[in-house]
Amino acid sequence: MSRLRKITRRQAVLLAAAALLGAAIGGSALTGHIGVALAVLAVVMVALTAGLILVLHRLATLGREARRSQREQRAVLDQTQRRLLGAVEQMLLLAGDRHRELTELLANSQKLTANGTDRLLRAQTGEVEALIQMFQGFSPRAPMPTSGGFALNPTDLLALLHIIHTRRPKLVLELGSGTSTVWIAYALEKAGGKLISLDHDAAYAEKTRIALAAHGLTAVAEVRDAPLCPVVLDGRTFPWYDTEAVADLNEVDLLLIDGPPEKTGKDARYPAMRVLEDRLADTATVVFDDAHRQDEAEALRRWVEMIEGLTQEGEALGRHAVLSYRRVVRQFTPSN
Numbered sequence: 001m002s003r004l005r006k007i008t009r010r011q012a013v014l015l016a017a018a019a020l021l022g023a024a025i026g027g028s029a030l031t032g033h034i035g036v037a038l039a040v041l042a043v044v045m046v047a048l049t050a051g052l053i054l055v056l057h058r059l060a061t062l063g064r065e066a067r068r069s070q071r072e073q074r075a076v077l078d079q080t081q082r083r084l085l086g087a088v089e090q091m092l093l094l095a096g097d098r099h100r101e102l103t104e105l106l107a108n109s110q111k112l113t114a115n116g117t118d119r120l121l122r123a124q125t126g127e128v129e130a131l132i133q134m135f136q137g138f139s140p141r142a143p144m145p146t147s148g149g150f151a152l153n154p155t156d157l158l159a160l161l162h163i164i165h166t167r168r169p170k171l172v173l174e175l176g177s178g179t180s181t182v183w184i185a186y187a188l189e190k191a192g193g194k195l196i197s198l199d200h201d202a203a204y205a206e207k208t209r210i211a212l213a214a215h216g217l218t219a220v221a222e223v224r225d226a227p228l229c230p231v232v233l234d235g236r237t238f239p240w241y242d243t244e245a246v247a248d249l250n251e252v253d254l255l256l257i258d259g260p261p262e263k264t265g266k267d268a269r270y271p272a273m274r275v276l277e278d279r280l281a282d283t284a285t286v287v288f289d290d291a292h293r294q295d296e297a298e299a300l301r302r303w304v305e306m307i308e309g310l311t312q313e314g315e316a317l318g319r320h321a322v323l324s325y326r327r328v329v330r331q332f333t334p335s336n
């Protein structure tokens with residue numbers, strides 16, 4: 001019954017017509033009207049055949065539509081599959097390239113690390129050898145402050161001590177105090193000579209004074225406070241040591257330029273030779289630390305270009321460069 005309730009109106013009409021026709025045929029046959037019964041039966045047969053043809057036609061149309069939709073779905077599926085395969089292939093190619101690049105990068109960085117470690121080890125050996133030679137030359141009376149980092153490296157210090165040993169400067173001026181001040185003071189104690197060291201930072205100056213006192217070197221070396229003041233050169237202003245701190249100095253025959261630190265400004269050490277040339281002896285040596293750095297290399301190039309009698313001695317060794325200064329005295333020729 002519940003199924004019957006679900007039939008459409010059209011189906012109900014057909015069902016009613018079939019029942020009516022069935023009743024008409026049955027009634028005609030039972031009442032002896034065979035001809036009428038046959039005629040109604042013929043109409044029913046024609047209607048059934050027409051209905052069958054209609055259903056078959058509908059089924060054929062549906063079959064065609066189903067096949068067409070199947071073909072379309074297959075085409076879409078093929079296209080999607082091809083796209084997917086293309087994307088996977090491209091991803092694999094890219095992954096392959098990336099893998100190759102990374103492998104090369106890794107191999108290169110491994111080579112660089114190995115080279116870097118090798119170079120570091122060789123540099124360390126050099127620094128240790130320099131330290132051994134330094135301590136063989138002197139017997140410090142107190143623990144020595146550490147070298148390297150902000151302070152000169154042992155290899156640079158050793159070269160500096162050798163210059164003092166061989167050239168015997170009478171007055172050394174150092175820009176930037178620290179560990180080097182103590183080593184220079186020991187060397188001058190032996191060779192005979194005095195050291196004046198400038199520091200822009202009062203705390204570091206005091207630290208170096210304490211170290212000099214601990215080593216009993218205050219008679220040889222003096223640390224002076226020289227805060228940074230504006231110095232004008234070639235139309236530019238540089239923060240540089242207060243020149244009052246060197247006002248009494250003449251005949252400096254060894255100048256060590258190791259300050260101010262680079263963080264105090266661009267071309268921080270450029271003023272040194274321009275300001276101090278007049279304070280140098282007629283023949284002097286200049287040791288310039290960190291000469292490999294861009295600002296310092298440029299300062300060195302400009303000094304040699306601008307200052308007559310200033311020449312670089314060979315190539316820079318370690319981090320420092322050595323320069324010779326010989327004052328050029330111009331003969332005064334009165335004009336007629």
Ligand SMILES: C[S@@+](CC[C@H](N)C(=O)[O-])C[C@H]1O[C@@H](n2cnc3c(N)ncnc32)[C@H](O)[C@@H]1O
Pocket residue numbers: 150151152175176177178179180181198199200201204205258259260261
């Ligand atoms: C290159 S350092 C001078 C080092 C010194 N000539 C030596 O070899 O020991 C220049 C200036 O940097 C400052 N300085 C020293 N050690 C420092 C540190 N560890 N950190 C920051 N500034 C430092 C001091 O004022 C010093 O005068």
